[in-house]
Amino acid sequence: MIVANRKPFEEIMDMLKPYAKILLLGCNECVTVCSAGGAKEVSVLASEIRLSRAKDGIPVEVKEHTLERQCDPEYATEAKPLVDECDAVLSMACGCGVQSVAEAYRSKYVIPAVNTTFMGSSEEQGVWKERCQGCGNCILDRTLGICPVSRCAKSIFNGPCGGSQGGMCEIDKELPCAWQLIVDRLKEMDMMEKYLEIQPVKDWSTSRDGGPRKRIREDLRI
Amino acid sequence: MSTGSNLERVLKSGVFAVTSECGPPRGADPEAVKKKGAFLKGYVDAVNVTDNQTSVVRMSSLSASLILKEMGFDPVMQMVCRDRNRIAIQSDILGAAALGISNLLCLSGDHQSFGDHPSAKNVFDIDSIQLIRTVKRMRDEGKFISGEEVKGRPDIFIGCAENPFADPFEIRAMRLAKKAAAGAQFVQTQCVFNVEKFGKWMEMVRDLGVHEKMYILAGITPLKSIGMARYMKTSVPGMDVPEEMIDRLKSASEGKAADEGIRICVELIEKVRAIKGVAGIHIMAIEWEQKVRDIVEAAGLYPRPAINRL
Numbered sequence: 001m002i003v004a005n006r007k008p009f010e011e012i013m014d015m016l017k018p019y020a021k022i023l024l025l026g027c028n029e030c031v032t033v034c035s036a037g038g039a040k041e042v043s044v045l046a047s048e049i050r051l052s053r054a055k056d057g058i059p060v061e062v063k064e065h066t067l068e069r070q071c072d073p074e075y076a077t078e079a080k081p082l083v084d085e086c087d088a089v090l091s092m093a094c095g096c097g098v099q100s101v102a103e104a105y106r107s108k109y110v111i112p113a114v115n116t117t118f119m120g121s122s123e124e125q126g127v128w129k130e131r132c133q134g135c136g137n138c139i140l141d142r143t144l145g146i147c148p149v150s151r152c153a154k155s156i157f158n159g160p161c162g163g164s165q166g167g168m169c170e171i172d173k174e175l176p177c178a179w180q181l182i183v184d185r186l187k188e189m190d191m192m193e194k195y196l197e198i199q200p201v202k203d204w205s206t207s208r209d210g211g212p213r214k215r216i217r218e219d220l221r222i
Numbered sequence: 223m224s225t226g227s228n229l230e231r232v233l234k235s236g237v238f239a240v241t242s243e244c245g246p247p248r249g250a251d252p253e254a255v256k257k258k259g260a261f262l263k264g265y266v267d268a269v270n271v272t273d274n275q276t277s278v279v280r281m282s283s284l285s286a287s288l289i290l291k292e293m294g295f296d297p298v299m300q301m302v303c304r305d306r307n308r309i310a311i312q313s314d315i316l317g318a319a320a321l322g323i324s325n326l327l328c329l330s331g332d333h334q335s336f337g338d339h340p341s342a343k344n345v346f347d348i349d350s351i352q353l354i355r356t357v358k359r360m361r362d363e364g365k366f367i368s369g370e371e372v373k374g375r376p377d378i379f380i381g382c383a384e385n386p387f388a389d390p391f392e393i394r395a396m397r398l399a400k401k402a403a404a405g406a407q408f409v410q411t412q413c414v415f416n417v418e419k420f421g422k423w424m425e426m427v428r429d430l431g432v433h434e435k436m437y438i439l440a441g442i443t444p445l446k447s448i449g450m451a452r453y454m455k456t457s458v459p460g461m462d463v464p465e466e467m468i469d470r471l472k473s474a475s476e477g478k479a480a481d482e483g484i485r486i487c488v489e490l491i492e493k494v495r496a497i498k499g500v501a502g503i504h505i506m507a508i509e510w511e512q513k514v515r516d517i518v519e520a521a522g523l524y525p526r527p528a529i530n531r532l
Binding site: 153154155156157158159160161162163164165166167170171177180183184195196198199200201202204 | 303304308330331332333335336344346347348349350351352355356367383384385388389390393396397399400403404412459460
């Protein structure tokens with residue numbers, strides 16, 4: 001899923017400064033699962049904004065609403081009556097949701113309330129970690145289910161580099177070295193001979209480097 | 223086939239090689255390079271020129287290599303994958319070769335979070351092993367990564383680095399074997415302080431026959447002070463400084479720790495030299511280049527074979 005992180009409150013308040021009527025728009029998908037921008041977080045942030053404005057004596061009206069899926073125009077347009085009434089939309093969805101809303105309401109100022117951080121998974125309650133960079137050319141079979149593109153600080157294909165110490169990465173003592181994990185797995189599966197294969201230069205054109213990507217399923221188009 | 227590299231010539235002749243290092247300055251003054259170079263003149267077979275080491279912006283390794291070449295050195299231009307994509311990398315390889323730089327040391331590069339621009343975007347389009355292969359292919363097959371033809375092949379002696387003290391230890395010799403298979407002809411190791419562990423690594427290297435496929439130069443760093451030794455032990459990733467070495471520096475009399483550091487360094491050279499498969503040393507006298515000549519002399523490695531000027 002997409003993992004996001006709420007922006008610092010001061011930054012949000014600073015962006016909201018010119019506006020009195022705010023629609024705080026959550027999303028029921030990834031940001032709900034990672035507790036960054038679902039109905040619950042919308043309610044908490046709305047209260048914080050009201051309290052802060054009340055303290056400063058600046059009037060504000062915050063409407064709360066959470067869409068099923070902000071990145072889907074079908075749902076994004078659903079909020080029209082609420083959007084029409086507000087001065088600005090404060091979106092708690094990921095960057096995809098923010099853009100869908102901005103596109104659906106061209107005359108409305110849309111403000112992001114979260115920083116979209118990565119594609120990851122939950123390792124334990126309350127902990128999410130990056131697992132995929134969407135490079136468009138998956139090689140997880142060759143690295144036994146551990147992604148060097150997203151999990152190695154240098155995205156190296158023939159690791160580990162010289163900074164792997166005690167299973168951890170040199171940039172962060174709490175970050176496991178992806179290549180240590182790969183080597184451990186190769187050993188567990190008795191496939192160490194695979195380690196000697198030199199991984200060739202990667203074709204990054206399928207990644208963001210090839211420009212913004214799109215996927216079309218002709219059979220699904222109307 | 224041989225390149226114009228003096229280092230290659232020395233290694234091929236069977237002479238125990240000595241290289242050292244010159245870190246370019248954080249400014250545009252060529253005199254800073256010449257000053258450091260002057261300390262090394264006549265005492266090394268080749269001199270490494272670091273490429274924005276520890277991710278701190280410095281004069282480019284290509285420019286500093288040329289300055290040193292003009293002083294009569296055989297430069298080993300270091301190249302990291304952190305700051306360049308394959309287009310810039312291949313372009314710089316051609317540029318270096320065109321300027322008569324004959325040695326290239328292929329590195330991944332320290333992560334930018336260690337340096338003075340931690341908010342920089344890194345590249346890592348290719349990794350160090352893929353870089354080795356790229357140079358070899360350009361030189362031997364006359365092909366770019368794209369498969370297009372190189373018109374005027376770069377004449378480069380290909381080097382790499384390896385850290386025998388990083389983890390997982392058991393793959394460190396295998397990783398060197400991968401580098402040899404990719405085309406690396408020499409390796410300069412991370413600084414050796416723990417000779418016992420280095421010896422074990424060399425044994426694994428020999429078991430894989432890698433010492434017969436490439437020249438192995440052991441990395442040597444003189445310890446300037448107790449503080450430096452402690453810093454290396456605790457703060458530099460992948461560095462293994464045994465406690466007894468720090469104790470020796472501590473027990474040296476007032477103001478004599480540096481001399482003891484040099485003594486330890488010379489002893490280290492003798493020990494690694496005795497290990498089968500070690501073809502030379504690479505002295506990294508960090509901000510202590512003026513001591514290289516003392517070390518080389520004390521280790522009985524002076525004079526050096528005359529540099530072959532092509």
